Amino acid sequence: MSGKVVVTGMGIVSSLGLDLETTWRGLVAGRSGVNYITLFDASENQTRIAGEIPAEFSEHYKLYIKKRAAGQMTRVTKMCIVAAKDAVRHAGIDFGQMDKTRCSVIMGVVNTGNSSVEIDTTPQNTVFKSMSNAMSAWVSLDYQLMGPNYAINTACASSAYALAGGYDMIRNDQADVVIVGGADSIINKEEIEGFNALYALSVQNDPPEKASKPFAADRDGFVIGEGAGVIILESEESALRRGATIYSELAGYGLSSEGYNIMAPMKDGEGMAFTINKALKSSGVAMEEVDYINAHGTSTELNDRYETLAIKRVFGDRASQIAVSSTKSMLGHTIGAAGTIEGIVTSLSVYHDIITPTINLFHPDPDLDLDFVPHVSRNQKVNIALSNSFGFGGHNATLVFRKY
Amino acid sequence: MAQITENTRNEVKEVVYDFFADECEVDVSEISDQTNIIKDLDGDSLMFLELIEVFKKKYSLEIELKTIGKYAVKNPVQTIGELIDMQMLIIEHEDRILELA
Numbered sequence: 001m002s003g004k005v006v007v008t009g010m011g012i013v014s015s016l017g018l019d020l021e022t023t024w025r026g027l028v029a030g031r032s033g034v035n036y037i038t039l040f041d042a043s044e045n046q047t048r049i050a051g052e053i054p055a056e057f058s059e060h061y062k063l064y065i066k067k068r069a070a071g072q073m074t075r076v077t078k079m080c081i082v083a084a085k086d087a088v089r090h091a092g093i094d095f096g097q098m099d100k101t102r103c104s105v106i107m108g109v110v111n112t113g114n115s116s117v118e119i120d121t122t123p124q125n126t127v128f129k130s131m132s133n134a135m136s137a138w139v140s141l142d143y144q145l146m147g148p149n150y151a152i153n154t155a156c157a158s159s160a161y162a163l164a165g166g167y168d169m170i171r172n173d174q175a176d177v178v179i180v181g182g183a184d185s186i187i188n189k190e191e192i193e194g195f196n197a198l199y200a201l202s203v204q205n206d207p208p209e210k211a212s213k214p215f216a217a218d219r220d221g222f223v224i225g226e227g228a229g230v231i232i233l234e235s236e237e238s239a240l241r242r243g244a245t246i247y248s249e250l251a252g253y254g255l256s257s258e259g260y261n262i263m264a265p266m267k268d269g270e271g272m273a274f275t276i277n278k279a280l281k282s283s284g285v286a287m288e289e290v291d292y293i294n295a296h297g298t299s300t301e302l303n304d305r306y307e308t309l310a311i312k313r314v315f316g317d318r319a320s321q322i323a324v325s326s327t328k329s330m331l332g333h334t335i336g337a338a339g340t341i342e343g344i345v346t347s348l349s350v351y352h353d354i355i356t357p358t359i360n361l362f363h364p365d366p367d368l369d370l371d372f373v374p375h376v377s378r379n380q381k382v383n384i385a386l387s388n389s390f391g392f393g394g395h396n397a398t399l400v401f402r403k404y
Numbered sequence: 405m406a407q408i409t410e411n412t413r414n415e416v417k418e419v420v421y422d423f424f425a426d427e428c429e430v431d432v433s434e435i436s437d438q439t440n441i442i443k444d445l446d447g448d449s450l451m452f453l454e455l456i457e458v459f460k461k462k463y464s465l466e467i468e469l470k471t472i473g474k475y476a477v478k479n480p481v482q483t484i485g486e487l488i489d490m491q492m493l494i495i496e497h498e499d500r501i502l503e504l505a
Binding site: 066067068069124 | 427428429446447448450451454
């Protein structure tokens with residue numbers, strides 16, 4: 001057994017599109033998915049913008065989920081199921097031909113979205129809609145999978161942790177295939193008020209598509225996004241046996257807890273740097289080999305400053321030669337889904353040798369002087385790429401993707 | 405004890421068939437008394453509870469769900485036909501159904 005863990009399928013539901021191809025095309029084109037909130041009346045909220053998925057989803061999911069099951073799911077869980085089924089199809093897996101006791105599901109879940117925007121919650125379905133294991137459970141039910149099946153919550157790093165968990169499960173020979181992902185939406189009045197109270201959200205409502213501006217001097221907070229991302233992780237042997245297309249290798253990861261503050265990152269990016277270093281060590285990648293970093297890049301004052309400092313701390317003089325970009329500049333922050341969505345973007349960058357841009361970087365912060373790939377995507381050889389995710393509570397994750 | 409007629413059974417059967425056809429998105433013609441609720445229809449145990457609520461209202465039944473639960477543990481239901489049979493017993497015997505178990 002080689003011990004290699006590879007990516008063989010991906011699925012996304014995002015504000016740029018309801019499938020992988022549309023989303024990827026939008027990201028490569030540098031389009032924003034952010035607009036005025038329509039899910040509820042936000043006219044009284046300080047923040048009135050978000051990266052909502054297209055309204056057509058309310059019909060689209062019916063192609064994937066039966067009415068009975070749909071009635072027991074939140075909109076967020078439905079996003080997860082759609083992305084998962086697309087990922088399985090993308091991977092070309094026929095579970096009827098697999099040992100289902102060696103097929104697993106791990107989902108990063110911050111919340112299931114059973115909020116005030118869920119209009120059809122009843123006493124009969126509220127438990128199912130609120131169960132934080134609902135997404136992983138429904139995915140395994142759909143395919144009758146019998147391997148380990150669970151949910152992880154590490155705030156904004158949740159689905160990056162899920163990928164790390166899937167990697168371990170395959171490396172430890174507990175599974176051949178792990179369906180890994182996350183889905184999230186906190187686009188509701190109460191949570192937007194809560195994040196506004198923490199001064200965490202952008203209030204630059206006009207024009208909406210310009211508000212998420214990671215690494216810019218005039219950034220003022222993150223923009224909420226929503227969506228789902230699912231990756232099929234598979235042992236190299238299983239993928240080769242099936243003749244599957246391999247999009248990248250997940251070469252390793254670094255996880256850490258800062259033990260510092262419930263909201264703020266450790267000063268000067270110390271914890272972030274520690275995490276990136278752990279990831280490089282675990283994957284056996286030298287810092288000279290790194291071509292691209294898909295940054296956590298939230299557009300908040302502290303994250304972007306500290307993440308930049310962390311990259312400089314790890315890579316020294318070489319930091320300025322590494323392309324760094326933020327998917328959140330286009331999709332907003334998809335919270336529990338961000339780790340996997342950005343893992344997918346990173347994996348596709350490795351596969352296609354295309355680096356998606358950081359948009360809205362019209363006024364660069366002079367203190368943040370890395371190569372942030374502003375405005376337009378770049379064709380560049382990408383052999384090794386990192387994806388950073390840092391969550392409230394000090395949950396840090398860095399994933400390492402290698403060209404296969 | 406309610407008076408059961410052939411008409412009652414037909415009413416129950418129609419409600420059960422329509423309920424499963426609607427909830428499971430299948431044509432009613434695809435359902436028979438031999439249809440397995442979970443394997444053939446992707447159904448779930450909650451459907452049984454929802455149907456009981458329907459029949460409790462329709463026939464003004466006086467029976468607690470936990471009584472039905474106790475009976476069902478000893479007399480598990482797999483098929484549509486078995487479900488209709490149990491429903492008929494509930495209508496006929498209400499909370500004395502446990503005496504049959």
